[in-house]
Amino acid sequence: MQFNIDNTSNRAAYQQIIDQVKRDIALSRLVKDEKLPTVRQLANQLAINPNTIAKSYRLLEREGIIVTKPGSGAFVANLDSNLSRAVRKKLVNDDIERIVVEAFHMxxxxxxxxEWFNNAVDKFNLTTKKDG
Amino acid sequence: MQFNIDNTSNRAAYQQIIDQVKRDIALSRLVKDEKLPTVRQLANQLAINPNTIAKSYRLLEREGIIVTKPGSGAFVANLDSNLSRAVRKKLVNDDIERIVVEAFHMxxxxxxxxEWFNNAVDKFNLTTKKDG
DNA sequence: ATAGTTGTAATAGTTGAGATAGTACAATAA
DNA sequence: TTATTGTACTATCTCAACTATTACAACTAT
Structure with missing residues (x-):
């Protein structure tokens, strides 16, 4: 599990951590029950403050992406969305629209x-609905 | 042209203005040479500071989306992307990936x-490449 | 039990973005 | 000339995103 922070990015460090954890899970590079680096380890490696990592983990746990256990570490959780379909649709569609508008202006x-979107969907292992 | 600010959003006001102008252009609700509300008008209507609108317009002009003329107003510009294809691809693909990852976790x-993505593309008037 | 590791929490301070407020200026239109 | 437009600048405020430090609580290994 290789993390890194892009300091030139305008995306906050704690968000970049969250992005990378989510991305790696989506890519199956991180699987259920796998252990993440410890707060202090990662903070040290990335040369950022431990509280920044702690915040990332806290938010990831709140989202149900990971489970943290004081004394033992942070682990990838079960995949189990607890948002209603309507909420998910709104969240995702707002983002989709923004991208399409950007694409229009470019x-x-x-x-x-x-094509780009299809590539992305193929790259990550989205579930496929069974018929019926 | 109807603008509005969502105060519950965590998106900055000046960004919401930018989003809405871009979106309305992409939807052909705003067309080339059409006049936008004046800085003071819009600031008054939305009950926010004129400098906030000025900032939106300044950035939109820097992106080449609108043209401003002191004394007369702000107008929708020609659509003419000045970013290289490589840059555009990176910008858009980073966003696309982030959305797909979100979708995975949801x-x-x-x-x-x-399907959602197709709907969005159809909703906005993206250009269609001619064959050959 | 004891020692070491883990995540958590609380506090204080720094930096920069976002916004408000006010004023002055320059270009355009009437 | 007068009013209207966008622009520019400065000062101030608030808040998010940290940084830094310390203390604490839960778990593991011995």
Missing amino acids: QIDKQIIL | QIDKQIIL
Whole structure:
């Protein structure tokens, strides 16, 4: 599990950690029950404050992505969304719309962006609905 | 042209203005050369500081989305992306990946998210590449 | 039990973004 | 000339995102 912080990014450090954990789980690089680096380990490695990592873990736990156990560490949790379908749809669709608007202003072609999106969906292991 | 600010949003006011202008252009609700509300008008209407609107307009002009003319107003500019294809691809793909990762964690189905994305692309008037 | 490791929490301080407020200026339109 | 437009600048305020330090509580290993 390799983490890194892009200091030139305008995305907050704690958010970058969250992004990377989520991304690695989505890519199956991190699997259920796998142990994450400890707060102090990661803080030391990335040369940032332990509280920053602690915050990332706290939020990830609140989202149900990981489980933390004082004295033993932080572990990847079960995948189990607790948001209603309506809420999920709104959250995701707002983001999708924003991207499509950006693409429009960048004059990105319809086929091109659909292709990019398809690639992303294939890259990550989204579930596939069974018929019936 | 109807603007509004969502105070419960954690998105900055000046960003919400930018989002809405871009969105309305992408939806053809705002077309080339159309005049935007004046800084003072909009600030008054939304009950926020004129400098906030000024900032939105300044950034929109820097992006080439609008053209401002002291003494006469702000107008929708020509659509003309000045970013390289590589830069555009990176910007958009980073966003796309983040959304797909979110969708994964929300256990949103592959077909479902592709459908949502298709809907968004259809809603906005993305260009369509000619063959050959 | 004891020692060491883990995540948690609380406090105080720093930095920068976002916004408010006020004023002055320059370009345009009437 | 007069009013309207966007621009520029400064000072101030608030809050998020940290940084830094310390203390604490829960678990593991011995």
